Amino acid sequence: MSPILRLLIHRLALSLLVLAGVSILIFFVARVVPGDPARIALGPNAGAEAVEALREERHLNDPLIVQYGWFLRDLAGGDLGTSLYTRRPVLQDIAAYLPATLELVFIAGLMMVLVGLPLGRLAARHQRRGPDHLARFLSVLAVCTPAFVWGVILQLLLAYVWPIFPLEGRLSTGVAPPPDITGLYTVDALLTGQFGTMLNALYHLILPATALALSGIGQSARLTRSSMIETYRKPYIEMARAYGFKEGRIARRYAFRPALIPTLTVLGLDFAAMLANAFLVERVFVWPGLSRYGVEVILRKDLDAIVGVVLVIAAMFLITNLVVDLIVSIINPRLRLAEKRGK
Amino acid sequence: MADPVLTVRDLHLAFRKGRQRTEVLHGISLHVNAGEKVALVGESGSGKSVTAQLALARLQQEKGTEAEGLIEVLGHDATRSPARIAAMRGHRVTMIFQDPTSALNPVFRIGEIFEQVLRAGGQRLRAQEARRRAEAALAEVQIPDPARALDSYPFQLSGGMNQRVMIAMALANGPELLLADEPGTALDVTVQAQTLRLMDDLVTSRGTAVLFISHNLSVVREFADRVYVIYRGRIVEHGRTEQLFSDPRHPYTKALLAAAPRLLGGGLPDLPQGAEAFADPLLVHDGCAEPGEVTA
Numbered sequence: 160m161s162p163i164l165r166l167l168i169h170r171l172a173l174s175l176l177v178l179a180g181v182s183i184l185i186f187f188v189a190r191v192v193p194g195d196p197a198r199i200a201l202g203p204n205a206g207a208e209a210v211e212a213l214r215e216e217r218h219l220n221d222p223l224i225v226q227y228g229w230f231l232r233d234l235a236g237g238d239l240g241t242s243l244y245t246r247r248p249v250l251q252d253i254a255a256y257l258p259a260t261l262e263l264v265f266i267a268g269l270m271m272v273l274v275g276l277p278l279g280r281l282a283a284r285h286q287r288r289g290p291d292h293l294a295r296f297l298s299v300l301a302v303c304t305p306a307f308v309w310g311v312i313l314q315l316l317l318a319y320v321w322p323i324f325p326l327e328g329r330l331s332t333g334v335a336p337p338p339d340i341t342g343l344y345t346v347d348a349l350l351t352g353q354f355g356t357m358l359n360a361l362y363h364l365i366l367p368a369t370a371l372a373l374s375g376i377g378q379s380a381r382l383t384r385s386s387m388i389e390t391y392r393k394p395y396i397e398m399a400r401a402y403g404f405k406e407g408r409i410a411r412r413y414a415f416r417p418a419l420i421p422t423l424t425v426l427g428l429d430f431a432a433m434l435a436n437a438f439l440v441e442r443v444f445v446w447p448g449l450s451r452y453g454v455e456v457i458l459r460k461d462l463d464a465i466v467g468v469v470l471v472i473a474a475m476f477l478i479t480n481l482v483v484d485l486i487v488s489i490i491n492p493r494l495r496l497a498e499k500r501g502k
Numbered sequence: 503m504a505d506p507v508l509t510v511r512d513l514h515l516a517f518r519k520g521r522q523r524t525e526v527l528h529g530i531s532l533h534v535n536a537g538e539k540v541a542l543v544g545e546s547g548s549g550k551s552v553t554a555q556l557a558l559a560r561l562q563q564e565k566g567t568e569a570e571g572l573i574e575v576l577g578h579d580a581t582r583s584p585a586r587i588a589a590m591r592g593h594r595v596t597m598i599f600q601d602p603t604s605a606l607n608p609v610f611r612i613g614e615i616f617e618q619v620l621r622a623g624g625q626r627l628r629a630q631e632a633r634r635r636a637e638a639a640l641a642e643v644q645i646p647d648p649a650r651a652l653d654s655y656p657f658q659l660s661g662g663m664n665q666r667v668m669i670a671m672a673l674a675n676g677p678e679l680l681l682a683d684e685p686g687t688a689l690d691v692t693v694q695a696q697t698l699r700l701m702d703d704l705v706t707s708r709g710t711a712v713l714f715i716s717h718n719l720s721v722v723r724e725f726a727d728r729v730y731v732i733y734r735g736r737i738v739e740h741g742r743t744e745q746l747f748s749d750p751r752h753p754y755t756k757a758l759l760a761a762a763p764r765l766l767g768g769g770l771p772d773l774p775q776g777a778e779a780f781a782d783p784l785l786v787h788d789g790c791a792e793p794g795e796v797t798a
């Protein structure tokens with residue numbers, strides 16, 4: 160079996176275990192928090208019998224451990240329960256709100272990699288000279304300011320004072336959403352050939368994604384810079400220079416690839432953290448993502464929905480980590496070929 | 503006499519950090535003629551590596567370095583036209599390092615690195631041709647399965663194999679000058695000796711000039727035609743190998759040689775630091791003047 164496949168299986172098993180742990184934790188925590196979900200769902204004017212009936216229907220009167228049993232039975236059937244707030248299956252709700260968040264996070268992640276890494280590389284190459292000082296200043300600024308503050312600043316400057324970008328939403332009014340294939344508007348529009356819609360969706364993504372990405376961009380630039388600077392001191396870079404390798408090629412390839420290995424793992428965590436940060440950014444930009452749903456269900460103590468949302472976010476974290484591990488093991492031959500070495 | 507491929511004359515070097523200025527070379531002169539093997543011997547920190555770096559024009563432009571004096575490599579002034587030197591790196595002037603395994607990038611295959619080396623100085627080369635030449639070069643340093651070595655990563659090969667790879671890379675483009683900075687001292691003694699002999703055979707048969715930087719007196723004796731002894735940034739003695747070993751004249755050299763037989767492996771002995779006599783002026787053996795100088 161190839162080492163990569165083994166790693167994949169190992170990580171997958173570990174992820175499932177973590178997911179099980181998270182589900183148990185959130186299941187019980189959500190239930191011991193004071194407040195009666197049935198009462199909240201039905202409102203202060205509902206009669207006591209109605210509330211009691213709902214509690215009975217949702218097994219809320221059973222001991223916690225029995226309730227967990229019900230949960231597991233439903234989960235086995237691919238059912239995360241029903242939201243008391245929207246009265247729809249939780250899975251269906253998540254499927255409706257998650258893509259908007261994912262689209263935002265993907266674009267932000269792309270910005271983080273496409274802007275942050277080259278910026279860090281540039282800074283390292285011109286260490287302690289103009290471009291480096293500028294890049295470091297921008298990075299610190301970007302890292303220190305929370306995403307939602309960036310959101311407000313960007314909105315104010317680029318959507319209000321100079322109305323270059325739209326203030327909020329996923330599409331302009333009057334533009335119909337593309338047919339639902341993946342739920343990501345840009346992708347769906349592209350798949351169905353609606354280029355106008357795609358550009359419109361992208362146009363709406365730029366500000367919120369930038370707000371979300373900025374601290375990640377700063378972070379990845381800083382990490383890349385320090386990792387590159389360390390790599391530049393390695394004997395194999397001295398060798399490259401002694402052998403006339405082009406300085407640009409060293410920066411883009413020869414020093415960059417080894418420097419990327421320690422950077423990527425942290426970047427993966429940053430990327431996953433964007434999911435959480437997206438909550439506030441979505442608020443600022445009235446983005447119909449998972450945040451609105453998440454906040455709503457937590458305030459309403461909508462048990463099934465809380466567990467569902469937390470599980471989905473945990474799963475996204477784990478998937479991100481898995482993907483990063485895979486990329487690192489592809490870049491780092493020591494990991495990929497770990498087996499052969501012993502022979 | 504053949505033209506020198508490397509001429510260093512009255513070279514001073516100082517590092518400045520903040521207000522502090524440390525002078526590490528106090529006006530050294532040396533030369534290496536075409537096809538000649540010249541050793542530069544001295545204790546740690548005496549300024550051997552910086553001399554090699556200056557010859558590659560790798561130090562001059564760095565912040566805080568002040569180099570003065572002449573360094574001429576293959577007819578080009580390394581201080582005034584570093585770009586000329588830079589363009590010769592990797593094919594007309596090459597280098598071998600202490601630890602071959604750390605001198606090879608761990609995330610690239612040997613073949614990828616080799617291809618890059620073969621393209622040094624902007625030579626155009628198709629991948630296929632590069633591969634063929636790399637295999638031939640590896641066969642010449644007696645690597646049993648060149649194709650497999652090219653497909654390996656440095657960490658998959660032994661230190662000795664990597665050193666052979668390094669030697670192959672250093673000689674692949676037919677350089678006129680090879681700078682060997684304590685080649686293979688990171689390897690174990692027998693492997694080091696084997697690879698040095700291999701390097702010796704190859705440079706001798708090709709007539710490549712070598713500046714051989716070393717700690718190791720017995721290796722120097724076996725390998726070099728001429729020897730410069732450097733002590734704290736000054737050349738203290740210069741002579742042909744047999745002259746210097748049979749008739750050491752400078753107090754520092756004498757002390758080194760007197761202490762050497764007691765050492766295993768031939769490394770430099772610890773001598774009483776800063777013994778006054780070690781600061782004595784340069785002693786040059788007969789017939790060993792620097793070019794352009796009259797022998798006294």
Ligand SMILES: Nc1ncnc2c1ncn2[C@@H]1O[C@H](COP(=O)(O)OP(=O)(O)OP(=O)(O)O)[C@@H](O)[C@H]1O
Pocket residue numbers: 517526544545546547548549550551552553
């Ligand atoms: N880039 C640098 N900046 C500041 N000081 C330096 C730098 N490079 C070398 N030096 C100093 O210059 C002196 C000579 O160093 P060099 O590396 O040439 O010694 P060496 O003779 O090669 O010693 P070794 O046998 O340990 O390799 C040392 O004192 C070292 O600390």
Ligand SMILES: [Mg+2]
Pocket residue numbers: 550551552683
């Ligand atoms: Mg040295």
